[in-house]
Amino acid sequence: MTKIDVISSCLVKMANNAASASRMELTPWDLQMLLLDPIQKGILFHKPAHQSQESLIHHLENSLSRTLDFFPPLSGRIATVDNEDNTTSFFIDCNDAGVEFVHAVADNVSVSDILEPTYIPEIVPLFFPLNGIPNCEGVSKPLLGVQVTELVDGLFIACTANHCIVDGVSFWHFFNSWSEISRGFETISKSPVFERWFPNNANCPPIPLPTLDKKNMSVSSSPLLERAFHFSRESLAKLKSKTNVEGVSSLQALSAHLWQSITRLRRADYQNSALETGLMMLVGARARIPLPEGYFGNAVHVGAIAISETEMLEKGLGFAAMKVNELVGEQTREAVIKSAEDWVKNPILYRKGNFGLTISSSPRHNVYGNDFGWGKPIAVRSGKAQKFDGKMTLFPAAVAGGIDVHVCLAPETLQALGDDPEFMGV
Numbered sequence: 001m002t003k004i005d006v007i008s009s010c011l012v013k014m015a016n017n018a019a020s021a022s023r024m025e026l027t028p029w030d031l032q033m034l035l036l037d038p039i040q041k042g043i044l045f046h047k048p049a050h051q052s053q054e055s056l057i058h059h060l061e062n063s064l065s066r067t068l069d070f071f072p073p074l075s076g077r078i079a080t081v082d083n084e085d086n087t088t089s090f091f092i093d094c095n096d097a098g099v100e101f102v103h104a105v106a107d108n109v110s111v112s113d114i115l116e117p118t119y120i121p122e123i124v125p126l127f128f129p130l131n132g133i134p135n136c137e138g139v140s141k142p143l144l145g146v147q148v149t150e151l152v153d154g155l156f157i158a159c160t161a162n163h164c165i166v167d168g169v170s171f172w173h174f175f176n177s178w179s180e181i182s183r184g185f186e187t188i189s190k191s192p193v194f195e196r197w198f199p200n201n202a203n204c205p206p207i208p209l210p211t212l213d214k215k216n217m218s219v220s221s222s223p224l225l226e227r228a229f230h231f232s233r234e235s236l237a238k239l240k241s242k243t244n245v246e247g248v249s250s251l252q253a254l255s256a257h258l259w260q261s262i263t264r265l266r267r268a269d270y271q272n273s274a275l276e277t278g279l280m281m282l283v284g285a286r287a288r289i290p291l292p293e294g295y296f297g298n299a300v301h302v303g304a305i306a307i308s309e310t311e312m313l314e315k316g317l318g319f320a321a322m323k324v325n326e327l328v329g330e331q332t333r334e335a336v337i338k339s340a341e342d343w344v345k346n347p348i349l350y351r352k353g354n355f356g357l358t359i360s361s362s363p364r365h366n367v368y369g370n371d372f373g374w375g376k377p378i379a380v381r382s383g384k385a386q387k388f389d390g391k392m393t394l395f396p397a398a399v400a401g402g403i404d405v406h407v408c409l410a411p412e413t414l415q416a417l418g419d420d421p422e423f424m425g426v
Contacts, residue, residue, distance in 0.1 A: 011098030011099065012064050042156055059182065070188050088211065088212070089208050173190065176370060192294050194297075239257055249325075289336065387408045392406070
């Protein structure tokens, strides 16, 4: 495998060290992420012209420091309190312990080496910092790591962010804000809101948790492949029309298409009519509660459904789309609040693994608006964190209106998916 050379690594702190908050409480949405991996997303650029390597790295480091002034929790650490009843409480100490900043070089890797292969190259995970560190290690490890990797003709800017402190919306809020400061803004266009939302039965945050069970935090190390599939605005409209189900969105039709296709191809390996196929989706809670614009932290609710494989495959795409539509429709304000209240009564932490298929992230995130001063990104990639057989990550396409889906599967299934005329012929 091609090697990456780390040129330098340091901790970047806030520019003015005047945090607007000394601590940030963790909500049920935040705490349930403790045993999972962080969020790892990065964007690829053509190499900036007329700027030396040294000045570019210094500029990015300096603009990162200034951006942290608006996001003090990202420069902090997770703090714990041991309670008398043998439970532990967690919160974010905004102590400006610093963000990891890595400058690296991959001097024989070009932009085409990242974009042209059918499968996402094995070198891409090396573009990310803080690999292999679960969220609960944020007590001693940075809550945010940034790695800037120089390629022959490009630049990759990657962030690894502790999932106890950000979800996808907050992750890209920070990334967007950093790009604004980098290209000369004195302040950011949308300020984060650190006010916390708790269900009514969480009487006295921080919420106490039983001792963390850190056993079996990793899933099987079976081989995996990942591929980015592109769906244009036109192909999404075609899929939506093909479902012939009133009220189904383009995204729901795409989710059903992925679910049905992968289920069909997996089933070819084991004929068993009694098997069920499951789909798990992360549904945003911000609009459902509703929460203030700029709410910082996690605000995601998990919806899941399982149905008979035989029923899905016999009834077709429209049936699968209807089930996805029903699942999303069930995630009402009342359902989201009740789920959080139930969690306070019986806190269960998510564990890495799969529920048949899992769809995360969103095509609504502002990925391609991240102009750091030399033009917009040309692609987005994610790291190895939170990857397993059946994980699907959604991104907006570079061309407006399209959706890119990064699909992670067992090699034989992913290869079959790419060769499948029914899946690829949309």
